[in-house]
Amino acid sequence: MTNILLWLPILLPMLAGVLLIVRPGLRPGRTSCCLSLLTAAATAAAFLHGGVQRIDITGEFWLILTADRLGFFFAAVICGAFLCAMVYATEYFRGDGRRRLFFAFCLLTQGAMIGLCLSGNLLTFYLFYELMSLASFPMVLYDGTEEARAAAMKYFGFSVFGAALVLMGMMLSGPLAAARFGDLAKELSVRSIWAFLLIAVGFSCKAGMMPLSNWLPTAHPVAPAPASALLSGVITKAGVLGIVRAAYFVFNPALVSGTFAQTVLLWLSVATVFTGSMLAYKEKGLKKRLAYSSVSQLSYVIFGLALMTPEGLSAALLQVLFHACAKVGLFLCAGAYIHYAEATTVDQLLGVGRRMPKVTAAFTVFALSLIGLPPFGGFVSKWQLCTAAFAQGSVPAQMGVIVLMISALLTAGYLLPIVSRGWFPGYGFTCEVRDGGKAMTLPLLALCAVIVLLGLLPGLLPAAL
């Protein structure tokens, strides 16, 4: 019984995705929204039921599926984001004959990502990680133009390269790659530390950390808006989950902390936070700006994780949640602007608040949360991040606090002008109101609600994340 429950949330969306590709007759939008909801229910059932399943491949390595609290947290974020994006996509793609392909690959990706959350060792994680890359890159490819092709290949190339680094690290770490999550290493040789660094850098490629972040600003603008939202909001989080699993569940955080691997990760993430914000500040295209913003914001998460303290971990997880909500929301708004106002650059967004008040209101909430203003969620996570960094107290960590402050200013610098110019275009601005429909505004409303509610009452989240 356990076995079926653990497999169901992975196989259900995948089979549905394949069915959508093979059978063109189905109504793609509604079907996949229902299926996504079903998947969420199945996921909840799997995690409530718990249990472990192990499948031997050879004597040395095996696959493990298991349900734990961290996995549940990520699965909840993932299911929520996918549901929002799919509901939104029913309106965004209305009348597009090829939309079923988008929904199909969306479901496939969701299945692979639930698999990531249920993985019980690095090897299983790697399997679903590769599957996720394979399932998600057709979403970037959706437009089918030469540019989209190039961007998709770039995304995939970076993914494979990152995965190859992970693979190399896994091979280096030997038995740790097959060890069950939670069985922490007792001691680490220098080789294992190198292995950890390789794994962390490999995963951070998906999470857009600096030396390997180049795919984000290329892939996001060409992908359709719901796909960019998913890419930026949750698919990048798969890399984060990988780092969490590797650092806190396989290699022992107490042993990793103080090694060169930690220092490298801290410095890289701090550098990325700064440069990402800088690049976003300079960028004129809206989606590209948001992509750079993701690069910066995700490195907050990696920074928190690299502190290797429990406080760092919980702050990073909060940041995961709030960044996912805010960034999915921002990209969905950007999609609405493209769809209804035909605005792709920041300059074209003049007066957009008058034209699309509902969407822009949501945009404002997301922007404020991303900057980190109270009472929104982003404030909670950033506050905790700074506290954790001070508590840890090493040089790069303290440096990180300063950079976090600067980056918050920069974030305000690249998001607030859009909001203010959107609401206050100046005298003599006239336009007709043409706001997003229900399917577009409902997901935005839900995301806003999560941000505000959990921002006001962070205690609602279980303390022991």
Next chain:
Amino acid sequence: MLPIYQNIPFVCIFLCMVCGITMPLQKNGRTALWTAVAACLTVSLLCCCLTLILYTGEESFVYQMGHFPAPWGNELYVGPLEAMLGMTFSAVMALSLLGGRRTLMEDVLPPKQPFYFTMMCMIMASLLALSFTNDVFTGYVFIEISTLAACAIVMARDTEKTIAATIRYLVISLLGSGLFLIGLAMLYCITGHLLMPQLRQKVFMLLVMNRYRVPFTVVVGLLTIGMGIKSAMFPFYAWLPQAHGGATTSSSAVLSGLVLKGYIVFLLRIFYRVFTIQEIRALNITNVMFAFGVAGMMVGSLMAIREEHIKRMLAYSSIAQIGYIFMGLGLGTDGGVQAAVFQIMVHAVTKPLLFLCAGRLSEIRGHEKSLYRLRGAARQDKLAGIGFTLGGLSMIGIPLLGGFAAKAFFAAGALTMGVKMWVALLALAASSVLNALYYIPAILALWSRGEQDPSPAAPDRGFMTSASALMAGVLALGTMAGPVIAVIRMGLSML
């Protein structure tokens, strides 16, 4: 009284040869094809039984031909490893013939078709003989048979290009066998024996006394380079892309998947049964093989990235995959060699699958070979598309497929090696990226929307059977690698 199963190796070789010789008596190509397929399947079945018997009984045996004892007689040596390789090779041979039969019947002139199958049977016989023989000179003879037959199946598609490719292949191949023969002659001069166990005793004695070290280095070097040339080791691969890319589908599948492997298996058996892998390592030959192997992995993939012609792309990919095998041998540890043998199995299954699917897809599109012209072909024959995708993903190293298991074994084998470990791991990682860089665009192109509307092509039952069987093989090697590696381990420890 011999146990009856000990006759199997001889019967297999003999069956293939007799089949080959009688092929010209067959009425037409069709009957010849079915005879050859039936023979290969029989051999595969027999070898399968033999593998099971030898593995469960943990035994290996020497079969004396005609019951003549050592210095005069000719011997076969078979353990579980050899039996399993024989099983794989013959099964893949049958499937390759079956899968490419339609193209084959168009490419080869009808009166010549039976001769084509003669050559295929000869290749099968020599592959088995190279895996089973206990006599280095018999090995040499079958190397030559295999070379000539391989040239013939390249040339079977009678075009200018294939003839040029064949001549090039022939010349370079003969150079390789020449070097190998010189090596054997030197070995014979030093030791006075040709049977492996006797050679082993003499070589062991001389090496213990620390004599003839330089000549032995030269001998091993010559044998390695000779076989390296024939199996497209890194600097000697120039002949391969034209020969494998230009031949008819079945030929390409057999050449890339099997013929290259026969030579490597024979070389490996010489290493283990005449020298030992420790001594080869002491002679520093492994370092050379390692370097060539790693270079081959990189260069093969880089060339494949630039290639537009789908079959030549696969041929270049073979060079990279052969590089893996030599890298594994070059590690010079038991783990590395086990991984290399596992890779031999994986590649022997995967590459024919890829070639058959590519051949099928190009057949649908009127024998176009360029990836540009093949856009959307996979939509017309879904099975061929899925087969190509699966094979490509296995090459990239997606878990649960054979290629990933092979990479994992290579990494495990390299773990204790210091600098070599780093080089090997880097090479493995880089090579999976490089593989992705050409397989993924190819797969994308095949599945994308072409200009032609995808009317499904008429089904080809032979192709469907063999593609499904090979796909099952790739999956089985990925998910059930345990028993296979156990057989390899046992077989290598008995050699």
